[in-house]
Amino acid sequence: MPHEHTPLLTTVRVGPPRRRYTHNVVRRFCTIALSSILIWSVLSFFVTVLFDPEARHPPDHGHDHTPWSWPGCQGRKIDYEQLREILLETPSREKAEEWSRYYTAGAHLAGQNYSQVVWTKEKWEEFGVKSEIVAYDVYLNRPADHRLALLKKKKKNGEDSESWDVAYEASLTEDVLEQDPTSGFPNSIPTFHGYSASGNVTAPVVYVNYGTYQDFEDLLKANVSLAGKIAIARYGGIFRGLKVKRAQELGMVGTILYSDPGDDGDVTEENGVEPYPDGPARQPSSVQRGSTQFLSVAPGDPTTPGYPSKPGVPRGPTEKYIPSIPSIPISYQDALPILKALNGHGPRARDLNEYWTRNTGLAYKGVEYSIGPTPDDVVVNLYNEQTYITTPIWNVIGVINGSIPDEVVVVGNHRDAWIVGGAADPNSGSAVINEAIRSFGEAVRKGWKPLRTIVFASWDGEEYGLVGSTEWVEEFLPWLRGANLAYVNVDVGVSGPEFSASAAPLLNNVIYEATSQVPSPNQTVEGQTVADLWSGHISTMGSGSDFTAFQDYAGVPSLDVGFKVGSNAAVYHYHSNYDSFHWMSEFGDPGFAYHRTMAQVLNLITARLADTVVVPFRARDYADALRSYVAKVEDSTHTKKPSRDPSDHADAHSLGVAQLSDEEFFSIRSSARPHSSTDLSSSSSSFGSEAESFRRLYAAVARFAEKAEELDERADELRRRAARRRIPWWRWPSKIRLGFEIRKVNTRYKFLERKFLYPEGLDGRSWFKHVVFAPGIWTGYAGAVFPGLVESIDTRDEARFLKWVDIIEQAILDAAESL
Numbered sequence: 001m002p003h004e005h006t007p008l009l010t011t012v013r014v015g016p017p018r019r020r021y022t023h024n025v026v027r028r029f030c031t032i033a034l035s036s037i038l039i040w041s042v043l044s045f046f047v048t049v050l051f052d053p054e055a056r057h058p059p060d061h062g063h064d065h066t067p068w069s070w071p072g073c074q075g076r077k078i079d080y081e082q083l084r085e086i087l088l089e090t091p092s093r094e095k096a097e098e099w100s101r102y103y104t105a106g107a108h109l110a111g112q113n114y115s116q117v118v119w120t121k122e123k124w125e126e127f128g129v130k131s132e133i134v135a136y137d138v139y140l141n142r143p144a145d146h147r148l149a150l151l152k153k154k155k156k157n158g159e160d161s162e163s164w165d166v167a168y169e170a171s172l173t174e175d176v177l178e179q180d181p182t183s184g185f186p187n188s189i190p191t192f193h194g195y196s197a198s199g200n201v202t203a204p205v206v207y208v209n210y211g212t213y214q215d216f217e218d219l220l221k222a223n224v225s226l227a228g229k230i231a232i233a234r235y236g237g238i239f240r241g242l243k244v245k246r247a248q249e250l251g252m253v254g255t256i257l258y259s260d261p262g263d264d265g266d267v268t269e270e271n272g273v274e275p276y277p278d279g280p281a282r283q284p285s286s287v288q289r290g291s292t293q294f295l296s297v298a299p300g301d302p303t304t305p306g307y308p309s310k311p312g313v314p315r316g317p318t319e320k321y322i323p324s325i326p327s328i329p330i331s332y333q334d335a336l337p338i339l340k341a342l343n344g345h346g347p348r349a350r351d352l353n354e355y356w357t358r359n360t361g362l363a364y365k366g367v368e369y370s371i372g373p374t375p376d377d378v379v380v381n382l383y384n385e386q387t388y389i390t391t392p393i394w395n396v397i398g399v400i401n402g403s404i405p406d407e408v409v410v411v412g413n414h415r416d417a418w419i420v421g422g423a424a425d426p427n428s429g430s431a432v433i434n435e436a437i438r439s440f441g442e443a444v445r446k447g448w449k450p451l452r453t454i455v456f457a458s459w460d461g462e463e464y465g466l467v468g469s470t471e472w473v474e475e476f477l478p479w480l481r482g483a484n485l486a487y488v489n490v491d492v493g494v495s496g497p498e499f500s501a502s503a504a505p506l507l508n509n510v511i512y513e514a515t516s517q518v519p520s521p522n523q524t525v526e527g528q529t530v531a532d533l534w535s536g537h538i539s540t541m542g543s544g545s546d547f548t549a550f551q552d553y554a555g556v557p558s559l560d561v562g563f564k565v566g567s568n569a570a571v572y573h574y575h576s577n578y579d580s581f582h583w584m585s586e587f588g589d590p591g592f593a594y595h596r597t598m599a600q601v602l603n604l605i606t607a608r609l610a611d612t613v614v615v616p617f618r619a620r621d622y623a624d625a626l627r628s629y630v631a632k633v634e635d636s637t638h639t640k641k642p643s644r645d646p647s648d649h650a651d652a653h654s655l656g657v658a659q660l661s662d663e664e665f666f667s668i669r670s671s672a673r674p675h676s677s678t679d680l681s682s683s684s685s686s687f688g689s690e691a692e693s694f695r696r697l698y699a700a701v702a703r704f705a706e707k708a709e710e711l712d713e714r715a716d717e718l719r720r721r722a723a724r725r726r727i728p729w730w731r732w733p734s735k736i737r738l739g740f741e742i743r744k745v746n747t748r749y750k751f752l753e754r755k756f757l758y759p760e761g762l763d764g765r766s767w768f769k770h771v772v773f774a775p776g777i778w779t780g781y782a783g784a785v786f787p788g789l790v791e792s793i794d795t796r797d798e799a800r801f802l803k804w805v806d807i808i809e810q811a812i813l814d815a816a817e818s819l
Contacts, residue, residue: 087603090439096595099431128441131398143192182580194291199326204373211243227251239780258335262361280570289418293465298767300470308475326384414462423584429493435599473549487550496565502539503559514604542783543775555754619708629785755815
């Protein structure tokens with residue numbers, strides 16, 4: 001019996017050879033002619049798919065919009081101006097309001113409300129975008145029961161007894177408001193923390209400010225007793241899970257988190273502003289739910305880091321990724337009695353330093369912001385019962401196929417929320433992406449086809465820890481690394497009137513171009529665009545939303561955009577029942593004008609990425625950013641201590657460094673010294689090779705900048721050539737050559753971000769692979785630049801510092817070589 005891989009054999013009749021032609025010259029001529037026709041057909045197809053130089057610049061913009069009228073996309077009947085008109089005119093306030101009303105009308109916690117999943121898929125297909133549902137089985141918790149009570153020991157004959165009185169029982173609920181129907185829904189989701197541990201603890205309380213790493217360091221220096229105590233911390237500054245993580249590491253047994261109105265700027269009751277629903281100030285009973293996963297260690301399902309949570313996969317332990325002590329979120333209304341019980345006990349905030357006295361918004365309510373701990377006869381009972389399950393979650397994935405199979409743009413928003421509403425987070429983004437899909441569907445209906453494939457995603461499980469997007473990226477990682485050009489994220493599409501953006505430097509220019517073409521809803525002078533009324537600041541990528549797996553794990557350049565709360569705008573009740581349709585229609589975005597504007601911006605960003613002949617990246621922007629990042633890290637070495645301000649590692653500034661000659665460059669490279677094993681645990685120590693190390697990094701960046709500028713210049717030249725009138729058919733070699741040149745440049749841009757991935761990952765959190773960007777290990781939301789260096793400086797570890805100098809230098813040089 002033949003081997004299973006042996007091809008089947010057939011009987012062949014053998015006979016004398018037959019001459020096809022009687023004349024060798026004729027035979028050769030025919031062979032050459034047929035071969036030429038075949039080669040010409042293949043190359044013509046390739047060029048037609050890749051490039052067509054016929055299109056003209058659109059009026060008044062001067063950008064490379066060549067592909068809008070590519071005949072290579074057969075059946076395409078609209079030119080750029082018609083497409084641009086569709087993308088700007090199709091988004092509708094009324095439709096955005098309709099989608100917002102639908103999504104906020106029922107509970108949609110991760111892994112719940114399958115009918116909403118099906119509705120989203122069917123709606124996208126109604127818009128003309130073929131879609132499917134992709135499921136994962138993930139580890140989640142559901143709230144079962146909870147309690148928070150302030151207890152005081154009973155007195156018997158003037159002395160403490162063994163029994164306790166309940167001095168205050170926290171409601172742990174949000175008030176039902178007559179004006180806001182969402183607040184009274186019978187299926188309202190209880191206040192709880194995602195991935196919180198179950199537990200029942202009774203202990204004294206310590207006020208820990210924002211619960212940052214440095215706040216806890218301040219408490220240790222002040223000899224405040226922490227072990228065995230319950231922490232009460234205010235929201236803000238860093239990701240909530242890291243507050244719990246640090247409390248846990250220091251032996252504390254539970255954590256209470258509340259929202260302090262001092263962080264609401266001038267829009268407070270203390271300043272005479274009415275609270276919601278009568279005014280824009282914070283509703284006193286509002287509670288911020290949210291995840292306490294250790295987000296800066298790894299996002300996604302904590303039982304399957306690094307691989308997708310499909311049915312039957314092995315699952316590992318979770319203690320590295322989620323807390324082991326209970327935590328609970330409360331309102332400032334419920335926090336008041338606990339904070340007042342601390343009055344007069346331990347040092348006051350003002351006895352520590354200026355960071356403890358910022359935004360103490362409950363002082364007018366009688367809170368002294370004393371640290372504690374409370375005396376032994378005053379304790380808090382924190383009871384938290386969670387049920388952990390493995391349950392399906394569902395991503396909805398829609399696709400508009402393009403002409404080039406290995407160049408893909410992914411656009412995403414998450415659908416799940418902690419509450420019934422979620423009008424801002426995430427469903428302003430859901431309404432916006434629906435309008436974007438409706439716009440592109442209208443363009444497809446009129447004969448348009450994109451150059452690159454566009455994938456739209458409605459993620460599930462984002463709120464627990466970016467679960468749906470992370471599992472999807474982990475499953476399709478090889479394809480994404482080969483094909484994904486960029487990821488565009490819209491999370492909170494609208495919570496206020498101020499445009500905000502974060503992005504990998506390659507994508508900065510795409511954001512500037514799109515916002516400069518969209519009229520602003522709040523223009524003070526006729527004709528002002530979103531860009532005109534925006535600061536122009538683009539933050540570095542941190543974490544906290546679905547771009548994380550794309551940027552930090554797959555090496556896909558990503559951006560995140562939205563309209564956020566301004567300095568004097570209505571308080572946004574983040575993760576609260578009051579993030580409702582009523583709040584949005586009355587305070588967040590009356591008339592849904594910003595929803596429409598956000599859809600227009602998203603449309604133009606997506607179109608620019610998906611349908612431009614030459615990829616619209618700017619490598620020189622990356623070089624400028626790298627320079628500023630090196631300078632920022634170098635500055636941090638002079639302080640010899642970690643920064644307590646997360647923004648210190650998030651904002652880039654432009655610094656110039658002189659170009660180096662090849663001789664200077666190789667001289668610096670060859671001067672590198674071997675790693676030292678010196679442990680610099682003392683604050684008085686200094687890195688002996690610090691100056692030399694930064695010279696090496698600046699030299700690598702200079703090399704990268706030189707190559708980046710050459711690539712950008714080459715791309716600009718190709719844009720100009722592509723924008724000229726059509727190349728005549730008889731000049732097909734020129735046409736083919738230009739197509740190949742464009743393809744080559746685009747491929748270099750596409751893979752540039754991947755060059756900054758380090759396969760072994762960051763120290764202690766190997767899931768994060770990017771050497772330039774990661775969430776700060778003790779910030780979570782805010783981005784750290786060169787995290788390996790920053791963390792080695794913070795820990796005063798010279799060997800680790802030199803290791804990361806080598807890794808980063810090599811990554812920059814490899815990126816330069818790839819250009």
